[in-house]
Amino acid sequence: DQPVRVHRLVSIDPRHDLMRRTEASLVGRRWETAAIDAALERAIGRRGGVVNVVGLPGIGKSRLARESAAVAAGRGVDVYWGFCESHARDIPFHAVTRLLRATRDVADLDSEAARVKVRLQHPDADSQDLLLLDDLLGIAEPNVA
Known part of the structure; x- marks a missing residue:
């Protein structure tokens, strides 16, 4: 195990919003x-898939993802963002949990x-299913099996 460097968050730049940036074409x-766009067409046609954007730092992966998300949102597709943090890389399914929470x-x-909101969203759900969903979302009550 390696120690993790900790920093105190002083503030958040209100301009830090991936979906509302003003960018050049x-x-x-x-x-x-x-x-x-072809993958988006397949997804809209209920033939889903996954797009993996990889490349060196600074090559434009995030920009391409933002542009693609804006196109999808413009076509009425729900867009959700998830991020991977280096300090959480050893936590199983952490990125998936964040995406599910979104x-x-x-x-x-x-x-x-979050548990209250999930129960309002799924009023007729089975209680055991809700406990499983809580676990998947990372919002389970401590010491509840």
């Missing part, structure tokens, strides 16, 4: 955008508030 990514609109809630 995307240039020189015709092949990439065509491939992502789909249930509980990403920014504490566990108790």
Whole structure:
């Protein structure tokens, strides 16, 4: 085990919002955008899939993802963001848990508030299914089996 360096968060830049940035037009990514547009068409046609954007730091992966998300949102597709943090790389399914929390609109809630909201979203759900969902969302009550 290696120690993890800790920093105190002093503030959050209110301009830090991936979906609302004002950016210049995307240039020189015709092949990439065509491939992502084709994947979007398949997904809209209920033939889903996964797009994996990889590359060296600074090459434009995040920009391509933002542009693709904006196109999808413009076509009426629900868009959810998830991020991987280096300090959480050893936590199983951490990135998936964050993404699932975003789909249930509980990403920014504490566990108790998130459980309440999930129960309001699924009033007829089986209690055991809700406990499993709590676990998947990372909002399970401590010491509840």
